[in-house]
Every structure is written in structure tokens, then in C-alpha cells.
Amino acid sequence: MTGLLRALAPEAASRTSHAHVVASLGRQIVSGYFPPGTILPGDKDLGERFGVSRTVLREAMKTLAAKRLIEAKTRVGTKVLEPERWNLLDSDVLRWRVETGLDKGFIEDLAAMRLAFEPEAAALAARRATAEDIARLHAIVDELGDLGHDRASIAYVDLDFHIAIADTSRNPFMRATSGLIEAALSIALRLSSPADNPELITDLAKSHRRIVDAIESGDEDNARRAMRDVIELGATRTQQALGKE
Incomplete structure (x- = not known):
């Protein structure tokens, strides 16, 4: 089970102290519990809070810094960075962003990123x-x-399809965008899903079949267009479901 989709299933306890600290602080930063510009508590306080050694804590902070959530400054402390600096291509950061709340702008931005990559992956x-x-x-x-x-289950298969398209493109940069696809599908899983309606499942399969047929015939333009249609329809349904919520 992949990371973002796993976030919508019952969550298991973190396997290590390091993972627990990273996940806890990461979620608190992304949720706004620690707003941008906040100086985090010192090592002693955080170590006592999580019950971990200074070594474990420092490794966790290095991980969060690599995700561009925090930045350590001499004589200042560890500062929480602005959302614009977060690495949203990091699967953990993207998962925490999805978990902590959805809005129209985020869904639109995510769809725009997919539209920039996936139709070209289909053409390739x-x-x-x-x-x-x-x-x-x-x-x-x-x-x-x-x-x-x-x-x-339908979200997992849908993700497999889009990853297979990226693999077939033979472009490693396309494969690297799989986290964006997984984020979009995890949102759809939370808000709405074709699995709720047999007719929608059939329509989903047909729309994806059109992509495959275009790829099989070597028709780059139709492959690009069919992929764009799938992404735009999914984004529209998600926006509609968000409005109903």
C-alpha cells in the first residue's frame, strides 16, 4: 500500500522513534500548529516530549529540514518555513498536506501540475x-x-494505470511525478469515488481504455487529449464533492 493512499486507511504506529518524531512534527507544521516563522522548542524540550535521545531528535530534524519544512539558524533556533518553500513533491509532505485539510485552490493546483506532465507522458x-x-x-x-x-481498491488500480503510463513513456522525470497522482487519487478516495456507482466504474474504465487505444495506435495527439480529459473530469468531480461537503 502506498503512502498517500495508506493515509486514508487506519494508521499504524510509526515503526521507529525517528519516524514518529518526523511524522508528528511534520503534521503539526503542515497543519499550522506551528505556524511559519515559529521557532520550535529546543532539543531538550522536544526530546522530553517525544521521549527520544538527542541523537534521534537531531536526525529527525535533519529529515524535516531536507523536506524544507524547517531551517536551523545559529543563535536563533529552528524556524518553521513558509508553505511556499515546502517540498510538495516529497511524498510525506504531500500526504500531510492532504490529511490536514483540502480546499479548492489546492485541488486546482494539483490538477494543473498533473496536466503539465501526464498528457505528455501519454504522448511519449x-x-x-x-x-x-x-x-x-x-x-x-x-x-x-x-x-x-x-x-x-479502485484507487490502487487507478494509480497503477497512471504509473504504468509513466513507465511506458521511458522518461524518468514522468515517473518521479507519481506522488502528485497519488495525492489526487487519495483526495478522490476521501471525497468521492466511482466505486460508489457501477455506471461510474464503467465510465472510468472506458475513459482509460481510450488512452490505451490511442497509445496502441501510436496516436500521440489522441493519447494526450484522452489523458487530459481523464484528469479534468476527475478534478471537476472532486471540486463538486468538496462543494457539497
């Missing part, structure tokens, strides 16, 4: 796909159309 896939790639994509679409899906 149309140019570079092998027979084995096409077989893989058809198999995933067949699985996507299974009417027995629940919200979680």
Missing part, C-alpha cells in the same frame, strides 16, 4: 510503447472495470 507512451507495455495497460484497464471494487 504512444511513441515508445512495446507490445508488452500495451498488454500491461490493457490488463490494468480490465481490472479497473471490475464492478466489485471498493473505494480503496
Whole structure:
């Protein structure tokens, strides 16, 4: 189970003290409990709070700094950075952002990022796909159309499809955007899902099949267009569900 989608399932305890500190402080920073510009408590206070050694705490702070959530300054302390500086391509940061609240702007920005990458990945896939790639994509679409899906299972299969497109593009930068795709699907899982309606499952499979058909025929323009349609429709449904909430 992948990170962002796992966030919507019952959460297991962190496996290590380091992971527990990172996750706890990360969520508190992203949620605004520690607002931008805040100087975090010192090592002694945080160590006592989490019951960890100074070594574990310092390693956790290094991890959060690498995610661009905090910055340590000599004689000042560890400052919480502005959201504009956070590394939202980091899967943990993106997951915490999804967990701590959704808004129209965030959903629109996420869709815009996907539209910048995924249609081009589909076009590259149309140019570079092998027979084995096409077989893989058809198999995933067949699985996507299974009417027995629940919200979680259909999201996992949908994610597999988009990752397979990125793989087929043979462009490693496309594969690196999988966290954005997972974020969008985790939001859809939370707010709305085709699994709630058999007709929507069928429509979802058909729309993804159009992408595969275009890739199989080597039609880059139609592959690009079909992918754009899938992303835009998903974003629209998510916005509508958010409005109802």
C-alpha cells in the first residue's frame, strides 16, 4: 500500500522513534500548529516530549529540514518555513498536506501540475510503447472495470494505470511525478469515488481504455487529449464533492 493512499486507511504506529518524531512534527507544521516563522522548542524540550535521545531528535530534524519544512539558524533556533518553500513533491509532505485539510485552490493546483506532465507522458507512451507495455495497460484497464471494487481498491488500480503510463513513456522525470497522482487519487478516495456507482466504474474504465487505444495506435495527439480529459473530469468531480461537503 502506498503512502498517500495508506493515509486514508487506519494508521499504524510509526515503526521507529525517528519516524514518529518526523511524522508528528511534520503534521503539526503542515497543519499550522506551528505556524511559519515559529521557532520550535529546543532539543531538550522536544526530546522530553517525544521521549527520544538527542541523537534521534537531531536526525529527525535533519529529515524535516531536507523536506524544507524547517531551517536551523545559529543563535536563533529552528524556524518553521513558509508553505511556499515546502517540498510538495516529497511524498510525506504531500500526504500531510492532504490529511490536514483540502480546499479548492489546492485541488486546482494539483490538477494543473498533473496536466503539465501526464498528457505528455501519454504522448511519449504512444511513441515508445512495446507490445508488452500495451498488454500491461490493457490488463490494468480490465481490472479497473471490475464492478466489485471498493473505494480503496479502485484507487490502487487507478494509480497503477497512471504509473504504468509513466513507465511506458521511458522518461524518468514522468515517473518521479507519481506522488502528485497519488495525492489526487487519495483526495478522490476521501471525497468521492466511482466505486460508489457501477455506471461510474464503467465510465472510468472506458475513459482509460481510450488512452490505451490511442497509445496502441501510436496516436500521440489522441493519447494526450484522452489523458487530459481523464484528469479534468476527475478534478471537476472532486471540486463538486468538496462543494457539497
